[in-house]
Amino acid sequence: MASSEEERVPATNSAPSEVAVLPQKEEGDSTAQSSGKKKPSPLEKGGTLRGEAAEGKDPSPAALGKKSSAVSGEKFEDPRWKNGNWDMTKFVKNGKMDWDAVIDAEVLRRKWLEENPEASSNDDPVLFDTATVPWWAWVRRFHLPEAELLNGRAAMVGFFAAYLIDSLTGVGLVDQTNSFFGKLLLLITVVGILLVRKNEDLETIKTLVKESTFYDKQWQATWKDSEEQQKK
Amino acid sequence: MASALQGILSTPSARRVCEQSLEQGAGNAGNRLQSCQISVRSSHLSSAACLSGRSKLFLAASTPSLTRNSRPGLRILAAAGSKKLGNRKLRVAVIGGGPAGGCAAETLAKNGIETFLIERKMDNAKPCGGAIPLCMVGEFDLPLDIIDRKVTKMKMISPSNVAVDVGKTLNENEYIGMVRREVLDSYLRERAASFGANLVNGLFLRMEMPSDANAPYVLHYNLYKPGSSVGVPATLEVDAVIGADGANSRVAKDIDAGDYDYAIAFQERIKIPDDKMVYYENLAEMYVGDDVSPDFYGWVFPKCDHVAVGTGTVINKPAIKKYQVATRHRARDKIAGGKIIRVEAHPIPEHPRPRRVRDRVALVGDAAGYVTKCSGEGIYFAAKSGRMCAEAIVEGSEKGVRMINEADLRSYLQKWDTKYWPTYKVLDILQKVFYRSNPAREAFVELCADEYVQKMTFDSYLYKTVVPGNPLDDIKLAVNTIGSLIRANALRKEARKAVLT
Numbered sequence: 001m002a003s004s005e006e007e008r009v010p011a012t013n014s015a016p017s018e019v020a021v022l023p024q025k026e027e028g029d030s031t032a033q034s035s036g037k038k039k040p041s042p043l044e045k046g047g048t049l050r051g052e053a054a055e056g057k058d059p060s061p062a063a064l065g066k067k068s069s070a071v072s073g074e075k076f077e078d079p080r081w082k083n084g085n086w087d088m089t090k091f092v093k094n095g096k097m098d099w100d101a102v103i104d105a106e107v108l109r110r111k112w113l114e115e116n117p118e119a120s121s122n123d124d125p126v127l128f129d130t131a132t133v134p135w136w137a138w139v140r141r142f143h144l145p146e147a148e149l150l151n152g153r154a155a156m157v158g159f160f161a162a163y164l165i166d167s168l169t170g171v172g173l174v175d176q177t178n179s180f181f182g183k184l185l186l187l188i189t190v191v192g193i194l195l196v197r198k199n200e201d202l203e204t205i206k207t208l209v210k211e212s213t214f215y216d217k218q219w220q221a222t223w224k225d226s227e228e229q230q231k232k
Numbered sequence: 233m234a235s236a237l238q239g240i241l242s243t244p245s246a247r248r249v250c251e252q253s254l255e256q257g258a259g260n261a262g263n264r265l266q267s268c269q270i271s272v273r274s275s276h277l278s279s280a281a282c283l284s285g286r287s288k289l290f291l292a293a294s295t296p297s298l299t300r301n302s303r304p305g306l307r308i309l310a311a312a313g314s315k316k317l318g319n320r321k322l323r324v325a326v327i328g329g330g331p332a333g334g335c336a337a338e339t340l341a342k343n344g345i346e347t348f349l350i351e352r353k354m355d356n357a358k359p360c361g362g363a364i365p366l367c368m369v370g371e372f373d374l375p376l377d378i379i380d381r382k383v384t385k386m387k388m389i390s391p392s393n394v395a396v397d398v399g400k401t402l403n404e405n406e407y408i409g410m411v412r413r414e415v416l417d418s419y420l421r422e423r424a425a426s427f428g429a430n431l432v433n434g435l436f437l438r439m440e441m442p443s444d445a446n447a448p449y450v451l452h453y454n455l456y457k458p459g460s461s462v463g464v465p466a467t468l469e470v471d472a473v474i475g476a477d478g479a480n481s482r483v484a485k486d487i488d489a490g491d492y493d494y495a496i497a498f499q500e501r502i503k504i505p506d507d508k509m510v511y512y513e514n515l516a517e518m519y520v521g522d523d524v525s526p527d528f529y530g531w532v533f534p535k536c537d538h539v540a541v542g543t544g545t546v547i548n549k550p551a552i553k554k555y556q557v558a559t560r561h562r563a564r565d566k567i568a569g570g571k572i573i574r575v576e577a578h579p580i581p582e583h584p585r586p587r588r589v590r591d592r593v594a595l596v597g598d599a600a601g602y603v604t605k606c607s608g609e610g611i612y613f614a615a616k617s618g619r620m621c622a623e624a625i626v627e628g629s630e631k632g633v634r635m636i637n638e639a640d641l642r643s644y645l646q647k648w649d650t651k652y653w654p655t656y657k658v659l660d661i662l663q664k665v666f667y668r669s670n671p672a673r674e675a676f677v678e679l680c681a682d683e684y685v686q687k688m689t690f691d692s693y694l695y696k697t698v699v700p701g702n703p704l705d706d707i708k709l710a711v712n713t714i715g716s717l718i719r720a721n722a723l724r725k726e727a728r729k730a731v732l733t
Contacts, residue, residue, distance in 0.1 A: 043549040047493030047582060054548040056526025058669035058724070060391075063522035065554070103723070104730070111727040113392045114670060117523045119564035122511065126393045129678060130719045142722040215605075215660045219653065221490070221586035222645060 060114035076112045080105060084126045099137035106130065154193055161189075314634050315446065317471075321346045321632035324625060325451055325470040326429075326618075327436045328477030330358065330413075331611050332597025334420025335372065336474050336618035340625065341429035345632040348468060349424055350453060352435040357414040358478075359499055359576035361533055361540070361608070363516075364409045364416075366694040368612045372619075378415055380536040382407035383516045389562070390677035391521035391670045398680055401687040406694055408516070411611075412536060420615075435463055439473065439486050442591070446635055449473055449592070472592040472636055474621055476614070479579040481599035490586035492601045494579040495528060496549045497608070498556050499542030501535065504570035511566060512539055519543075520673040523558040527667055528608070530559035532567070541567060544608065546582055580608055594641040596621045602648075604656055606663040612696065613652070620644050654698045671720035678716045684709060 048054065055063060080090040086105060091098045106128065120126075162173050176182040196202055322345050326333045329351025337349040363383070368374065384407050385399040425431045433456045440450040449470050454463025475483025479494060504512075512534040524530035530543035543559045545552060560567070581601035588600045596602070597614030604613070621644045626632070628640025666676035679685050684705050691699045 042579065043496065043552075046491070046549075046579065047495075047546045048549045049547040054526070054551075056522060056547060056669070058671075059522045059526065060670060062558075063526065103726070107723050107726045107730050110392050110670075110674075110723055111730055114522070114727070117391070117521065117558060117562060118393060120389045120393045120395060120519070120562055121565045123565075125395050128394065129681070130674075130716070130723070131678070133719075135715070138719060138722065142718075142725075211664060215583060215657065218492075218583040218586075219649065219656070222584065222588045 062115055062117050066115075074116065075118055076109055076116075078105065078109070081109065084124060085128050088132075099133050100141055102133055103137070103141060150193060150197065154190070157193075158189070314637060316634055317632075322472065322625070322629045322634070322636065323348070323448070323470040324472045324474060324622075325350060325449070325468060326474045326476055327451075327483050328475070328481075328597075328599070329354070329421045329431070330417050330476060330478060330597065330614065331420060332599070332614035332618035333474070333476035334417060334424050334618070335615040336476060336596060336622040337424035337429040338420065338427055339619050339622035341424055341427040343622075343626040343631050345626065345629065347424070347429040348432055348470065349421060349429050350432045350434050350436050350451075350468075351421065352433070352456075354418065354421075354431075354433055355414055356417065357412070358417070359497070359578040360413045360611070361497075361499075361531065361542075362411050362413060362535065362611075363533065363609070364411055364611050365609075365696060366406055366409070367696050368615065369409060372420075372615055374416075374419070378411055378419055379409040380412060381410040381514060381534050383410055383514050383534070384408075385515040387515060387517045388677045388680050389517060389519045390674045391523070392674060393562075394674070394677055396677050396681045398686050399690070401683055402690060406690070407514075408694070410516075410534060416611075432468075433458075434466065436477065436482055438482065439593075445637060472625060472641075473594075474618070474625075475593060475595040475599045476597050476618055477599055479581055479598045481595065483593060484585060484595055484599050487587065487590040487593050487595075489588065489590070489595060492585050493546055493582040495544045495546040495582060495608070496552050496577060497542060497544035497580050498552045498577045499540050499575075500556065500560070500572050501538050501540050501574040501576070502567055502570040503538040503573050504567050508566060508569070509534075509537075509539070517563065517566075519559060519562050520667070520676065521558075521562070522670055523555070524562060525555050527663075529667075530555070530562065532563050538573065539567065539570075544580065552577070580610065589638060589641040589645055591638050592636060592641065594621050594644060602652075604659045606659040606667070607693070609693075617644075617648060620648055655692070655696065658692075658698060665717075669724070671724040672717060674720040674723075675713070675716035678720075679709075679713060682709070682712065 080087050086102055088097070088102070091101050091105075093101070162176060165176060166172055171179075177186070195205065324340050324345055325348045326337045326340070327350050329337075329349050333349055333351065337347050340347040362380075364374075364379075369376070369379070384402055385397060386408075388396045388398055390396075421431060432453075434453040435456070437452045437454065439452065442449055449472070451468045451470065451473070453466055453468065455466040456463050473483060475481050475487075477483055481489075484490075512532065514534070516534060517532040519530040519532075521530075525543050525545045526548055527546050528544040531541070533540045533542075541556075541560055541563060543552070543555045545555060548555075581598055581603050582605065584601035585595065585599075588595045596617040598610055600617065602613040602617050603610040621641065624640050624644035624647070625636055628634070628636040628643070666672050680689075684701075688699060688701055691697075
């Protein structure tokens, strides 16, 4: 596939404005049906996915071609972004550091860059490290609201379960928690809520388990072969 | 450090073409020996068969499931009557003259086995990143003038252009060697020839399977005489074949080795102005991001007098040119004013083929699929697997005196899987965790700023051992990893709600 071409690498933003069009799923299927068995080209096999899955997990608008990635010449600009870092002095509110504002600003910067990828430059390097925002600011902003939600759900479910068991078996709340079986069920419930927070999480866990063992299966395929031969 | 500057399309190195007239070795008829197989599981013998004549016991301790909790099962495959070859040596053909083929042929020839190395293009410049680890120079006795550049610094660039310098922990003697494939490959081939391997300039077409355990493989190939570009059909009879013919291996097809997933790696060689070239003097760059690749990375690697800018992907191969444009855009300022002098692409396997060995044919290198995930490194593993397979053949044939069988080649697979499985698995986990999405890549780059991470990474890359490291530092690293991932994902989730003004 080697061919020599002579082409000037564009020094300015004169790169092609069209992004490559991805083959649509329907097109591929229909041509296969119409022309009978069409042998897939090397670009279409060997792990190539189709449609949405082909873009990877969590693609950005630039990757999807919704925004032309190479054309926009605007760089990210913000009065508080100086020399590749956030100017922390600009985030002081009422004499105290406003970490939430720093997080908001970084969110906007990353969102901008996902939609308009910029060239990386040596004269203007990006130096911001998210670790400069202290851990408790992250906990307060992201973990606590979700923890509140989950604890609330757990409390509601727990109360209802305790009431139900009491009405069915006559065992009160104190006696329920004293029994080993009760403690076991409590543990399972707590762990279950931590892992499965939404219905989608079940699918995610199944996919993760499959993913984590897939590579092993590929490597051991050669040994399964020998085992089968041994059995013959 | 750098050898004389030459363009990619450099003059070919010397070719050696040998013609063989082949005849069946005399003295093959003779003892008809029964071969039987004794299968032993744990400690009891399931069955035993009779033996006549000479016998040889092969102990293949196999661990079918390579997890820590499995108990190794002892499997003894006894091929009784692996006959002595009489007055000739074992003949082995190595198809493909890259690092895998060259190293395999060298080891075979050094140990007295009659070796034929069949390569279709003696001056082939295979599209390749060209990075070799430090241990390869020592293990394979490579002369230092093969290495064009010694890369001692790397820059990892995240989707939001956070750039991290990697390489602070290297000492003066440690580097990543950048080589030109045509130079490396021809050096290894010539060295194999100097030990007695027969270099054959030919294009392998197909092979005929043997009729029984002692019959030869008949290889059909097109022989290229010097100066002629037209191939003359020729055949070659050998006792064993090593398939080292790369990702599109024909040997693999002939033995029904099965398919694998592969990435398409696309690369443009760009000649940039000298002042920009100074920046890449001994620095390589890695760009990560959805725009550059959904499951791999884009790179700028320095070559002898130009840079190679490329990217790759498994899941979205038809859009590879779009990713290449994005990679060039990300490196735009640093390669501005450059001229593209060559465009090339090649598949990179993602995992081993389902069947790597069949009868007396074994696959090595890219043909077997020995490319790591995450970094896509293949040269060292190709050379090492070629050497290991050849060593197994030498051992099994007692330096070319006896015929070999599948058990000998399986022992090479056994050794290989046991030795390098941890490396491959760790890199697979890294790829799955850190090339997942943009937040994961941001976390990856953040982590690479840590010195402990850099030290561990380079130690395991340069010396190919999974180094355990200090447990306290490991725990700290684990905590930092989780922290980075959580922060990056949290920012991404917020970004969905945010609206750009």
